[in-house]
Amino acid sequence: MTRLVRLVPLLLAGCSGTGTWTVTAWGEEYIEEGIPAEVFADGCSATFTTFDVVVTEAALVDGDGTEAAGIGTPVTLSLVEPGPQALATLEARATHYDEARFRIAPDGSGSSVRVAGTLTCGADAVDFDWAFATDTVYHCEPEDLTLPAGGSDATELTVHGDHLFYDGLSNDDAEVRGLAWIDADANADGTLTQAELAAVPVAPLGYQVGPYAEVTDLEAFVAHLTQSVGHVDGEGHCGVDL
Amino acid sequence: MVLLLLACVDGRDPVVLPTTFTGSPASFALDSGTVTLERAELVAADLRLEAPPVVAWFPSLVASARAHPGHEFAGSVRGELLGEWSLDLVGGDQVLGAGQGWEGDVATARFDAHGLILVGTWSGPDGDVPFDIALDVDRSIVGIDALLTLDASRPDGLALGVDLPHALGFVEWDDTDGDGTLTEADGTLANTVVFGITSSTTWALAPASETP
Numbered sequence: 063m064t065r066l067v068r069l070v071p072l073l074l075a076g077c078s079g080t081g082t083w084t085v086t087a088w089g090e091e092y093i094e095e096g097i098p099a100e101v102f103a104d105g106c107s108a109t110f111t112t113f114d115v116v117v118t119e120a121a122l123v124d125g126d127g128t129e130a131a132g133i134g135t136p137v138t139l140s141l142v143e144p145g146p147q148a149l150a151t152l153e154a155r156a157t158h159y160d161e162a163r164f165r166i167a168p169d170g171s172g173s174s175v176r177v178a179g180t181l182t183c184g185a186d187a188v189d190f191d192w193a194f195a196t197d198t199v200y201h202c203e204p205e206d207l208t209l210p211a212g213g214s215d216a217t218e219l220t221v222h223g224d225h226l227f228y229d230g231l232s233n234d235d236a237e238v239r240g241l242a243w244i245d246a247d248a249n250a251d252g253t254l255t256q257a258e259l260a261a262v263p264v265a266p267l268g269y270q271v272g273p274y275a276e277v278t279d280l281e282a283f284v285a286h287l288t289q290s291v292g293h294v295d296g297e298g299h300c301g302v303d304l
Numbered sequence: 305m306v307l308l309l310l311a312c313v314d315g316r317d318p319v320v321l322p323t324t325f326t327g328s329p330a331s332f333a334l335d336s337g338t339v340t341l342e343r344a345e346l347v348a349a350d351l352r353l354e355a356p357p358v359v360a361w362f363p364s365l366v367a368s369a370r371a372h373p374g375h376e377f378a379g380s381v382r383g384e385l386l387g388e389w390s391l392d393l394v395g396g397d398q399v400l401g402a403g404q405g406w407e408g409d410v411a412t413a414r415f416d417a418h419g420l421i422l423v424g425t426w427s428g429p430d431g432d433v434p435f436d437i438a439l440d441v442d443r444s445i446v447g448i449d450a451l452l453t454l455d456a457s458r459p460d461g462l463a464l465g466v467d468l469p470h471a472l473g474f475v476e477w478d479d480t481d482g483d484g485t486l487t488e489a490d491g492t493l494a495n496t497v498v499f500g501i502t503s504s505t506t507w508a509l510a511p512a513s514e515t516p
Contacts, residue, residue, distance in 0.1 A: 265499040266492030273504040
């Protein structure tokens with residue numbers, strides 16, 4: 063049945079012509095406005111002043127795995143800016159596409175994900191300003207991505223800021239927590255550095271790393287979580303190459 | 305129900321999955337000392353085998369708070385052995401039962417972990433310290449490596465194993481309350497035990513024919 067449904071737009075699209083693929087990116091309210099306390103299992107809350115991602119690849123991939131269209135140069139997106147932001151507008155052969163592929167990676171020697179903001183837990187708060195050089199390819203399957211000849215379709219790279227605070231890397235019962243970050247501010251100066259994060263072993267926190275036994279400190283843990291922020295069209299999951 | 309649907313849609317042949325569990329050695333050395341276990345038991349339930357993942361799309365019916373961390377989105381349930389068992393983590397082969405599956409590839413496995421009991425002696429730099437730990441883990445252990453293919457024409461069993469030296473290698477053996485016995489009340493001992501026991505790489509699932 064699924065295959066039949068997918069054939070219909072193919073037939074409608076015909077065998078010739080091109081269509082327009084419009085790509086946007088959005089950090090949703092969690093990045094633009096903040097993550098409220100009801101989202102955190104331990105009553106913390108967070109706001110971001112910076113949430114930049116470097117998109118080095120945004121590509122339309124057909125059923126044969128061939129890239130039909132893609133951006134030529136990396137784009138740095140500031141997701142604290144309101145609303146979905148234009149990432150690319152590309153022309154491609156009019157047909158149905160199986161995959162939208164995104165890569166969030168450093169452009170040269172810089173970072174791929176940079177986040178800054180404030181985490182507040184009761185009377186305690188820490189500011190953070192971190193940069194990660196993680197390299198992640200997201201293989202996403204939009205629900206029905208079809209470019210009709212002379213027409214257009216759109217895909218949104220949706221970035222979930224709350225994922226940075228998960229207490230598990232793989233378990234689907236992971237919760238959003240912040241207290242461990244507060245406690246990690248070793249010199250209690252109100253600023254949590256990446257070095258302070260790196261000094262905190264994960265095992266005593268009760269966090270879970272699943273198959274990633276090499277993730278032993280909180281800095282590596284958060285870096286790993288930066289590789290799970292990418293989604294498609296809201297809640298669509300994407301397979302990931304780390 | 306999920307299995308039933310999978311079978312109907314795919315037209316796959318059913319496969320019976322006799323499943324055993326084998327424990328770890330009761331005594332082993334870690335970097336910081338030696339663990340000798342007199343008793344190690346875990347209440348486990350509902351072992352499921354998962355096919356390789358496909359990219360899933362979830363309609364935006366809920367806000368962004370949906371819990372979906374990680375990258376290893378499990379595929380369809382390819383087989384399951386439902387029930388609850390008290391695993392002797394330092395025992396020999398233990399029969400868990402015969403599960404049901406359907407032909408095809410398996411990538412990962414998962415089960416639920418509940419009560420954990422560890423009794424024994426920790427021999428560290430400062431001498432021997434007994435431990436008596438009782439914890440309600442109450443978490444799912446997901447993403448267990450289980451690369452195998454279920455084939456009705458070549459029936460095989462499943463062997464679940466545990467690597468306690470890996471699991472307990474994370475433990476902080478500090479008698480913080482100074483009562484002479486390490487328990488779940490000592491500092492971060494409970495968290496580090498749970499961390500190790502729920503680590504996917506503590507567990508492995510393999511065809512019985514490939515298990516020595």
